[in-house]
Amino acid sequence: MQQGDFIHRDQRRGRAAASNRTNRFESLTKTAIDDGWDIVEELPVLRTEVRDETITRIISRNSSPDLGFDRSINPYRGCEHGCIYCFARPSHAYLGLSPGLDFETQLIARPGAAARLEAELRNPRYRPKLIAIGTNTDAYQPIERDRAIMREILEVLSSFRHPVGIVTKGALIERDIDILAEMASAGLARVGVSVTTLDPRIARVMEPRVPSPARRLKVIERLSRAGIPVRVMASPIIPGLTDPEIEAIVQAGADAGATAASGIGLRLPREVAPLFRDWLEEHFPMRAARVMARVREMHGGKDYDPSFGTRLTGTGIYAQLLRDRFKRAARAAGLAADLAPLRCDLFTRPVRSGDQMSLF
Template structure:
């Protein structure tokens, strides 16, 4: 059964209070129900006035609850391209064909966006997903706008465009087909080997300087990866994906993200060496980010999976965030600040320089762009004849 109460009435358990976290903390969901999932709980989002807490009524009622299964809702999107003006991000536009991500990475910085849907950033984020089946049609229309000016479109900036449901919905594939047709530059970020399904398109675009791919690899330890990213491919599979992309001529960057002090920061050198050996030509990193609900989700996960390290890890995170668990300031949210962040940054830079992974980021071409035909009515089609 569920108890529903005002969030003001929810008290923090003693272990949680010792870390001075500011959010409601639900009871962990039954382990059998959430098997194969990343989050420990399913707390209501920050915009909801009430908290729903699982509570056994003495009749073993929690054992009757069904497991968390992936559900996909269809959304009729209004726009395809999302724009941003963030000064510390290398792109100003992106496309996200899905909301939520089945990979279940416990640290995912996109989790808080599920709160805008009235859903939990916890288990709901990885089991209640949304797909936008009209996204490719919208993209075609937006690229045909008379005032559109091409710049690299990023895919995978919020949730993974190659998460498991892409096998069925193929929205990322449809987006790439539009971008190839219009010779529009694209940069992809993914953890998934499913990106190789679209190697035909990506290889053709890469020969024109129109495509590059970043593969995110958090750790080389398969056990730790399974704990943190339960439905993402194994580290060895991701390295094999880097190799396949590189062999096909697609420029590949490896992202060591996130780096978590005292958990995976010792792997920086080995991880970059493995990525370089697989064919990566660039590298980047992001320090663990804990905005909004993520700080509670990560703490719950640490208490369950690495209880002996939780105090140490959170203490080091605070050292990189000016005494807080997170600082959203431009320029520091990705890398942190202070001595601990400085040492992590210098270690990464030294390894990247030694392996020649510190080259300037590849700039994709925009001069080949051709607006799509047949999207602006008869007049636009006639004008296209002269283009």
């Protein structure tokens, strides 16, 4: 990256990406240059901006053989958590925004999500299967505290007795323990909590607006104590940076009450790769070359290989070593078994005022 592409540190305090480079669909690029005037200027700090989106559909479908679900919901586009490795960053390009700092600061909220969800679930042709939430951007990022879109979605799913699996790094999920505990008691809810590192220094620069690792372990403890099945997710595993912590993360999750564990290697699709390389050079310059060498070793010599079947796990000796270590750690911590499947047979469409009721 050219020096002019970087945004000054004072402007991006509390953010992970160092730049806001033009997305891949734009034909023109913007580069900051020195205008030559010796005038000291106060640089405004980047603030989070939120726009509302009018939606016509809320349940997204996929046919990926790598995923254990075929439908998902995203209450927000973009994510203020700002994790530098986030594979969802390239999705911001479809909005005409940068996968860099725009992804962390230019957010899209979907306030009509709950009403739209209810309409889709009431469709007579709809057949229930697990709905995954948090698989792209985190539903419990900071703006959820004010918007409460995720809570409204959970209220709809609960009223329809519909199964839901949630992935999050956000402590705000504790607010919804009342709904989730009731659903979990009927086999309708489970949660995955992502713990990428136990080192608060790494976490602070890698995931700048995510609760600390210790706080996320407390989330696991509180959810588990409420009877909600919880998986500790050591994802992504970053070779040469966080991979020495695999065993410690899995054991810490077990100690906090998790009953299952999963781990996925780092993947750097599209614009994420240069953003991640810049981040390494800024924060871990002595490790940057080694980390990227290991990443490429796991992806056939490239920063990322999108091939189905191997994109989440990587290939080669080093990738196999990480998988073997993770499996061994899970067995040692008593987390080798997977969570029980959620129930779909309880699904019902609640009767509304004015609906024609069945005679039988």
